[in-house]
Amino acid sequence: MKPPRFSRTNAKHREIGTLPDGIDIAEIAAQVRYVGSVNHKDLPSFAGIPPRPRPDASICPRYLARDQSRLQQWLVGAILSKNFGNLWDGTFPRYVWHRESTVVFEARHLGQGQYKGYPLSENELVRGLQ
Secondary structure, three states: OOOOOOOOOOOOOOEOOOOOOOOOHHHHHHHOEEOOOHHHOOOOEOOEOOOOOOOOOOOOOHHHOOOHHHHHHHHHHHHHOOOEOOOEEOOEEOEEEEEEOOEEEEEEEEEOOEEEEEEOOOOOOOEOOO
16 A cells, blocks of 8 residues: 555644734635535535545545535634634635534635535644634
């Protein structure tokens, strides 16, 4: 088996950041949209029909495969709770985190306010996430 090209366990971006000056968090939360990605699914979902998942992709829980509205709520709630990092793509945070029970989900900005997300493994910690 081929080793992964990168290690997500020591990702430097996984730290709660601060809101940049001039950014209206409520306005951002109103504009974001969770679109998902077939790369993190192992069955058909609202994001489409998945190809074979990448070897380094974490697979989303199956109960979320058709629940885009719940994922949208998680994304908006995480942004309003300021659970984002210091990297920004224009007016959108590049990474946003949501904790659901014992699992932390990471959402990544794809462009134009659209996000995909995936669960992090237990050893992928987000510094400062409550």
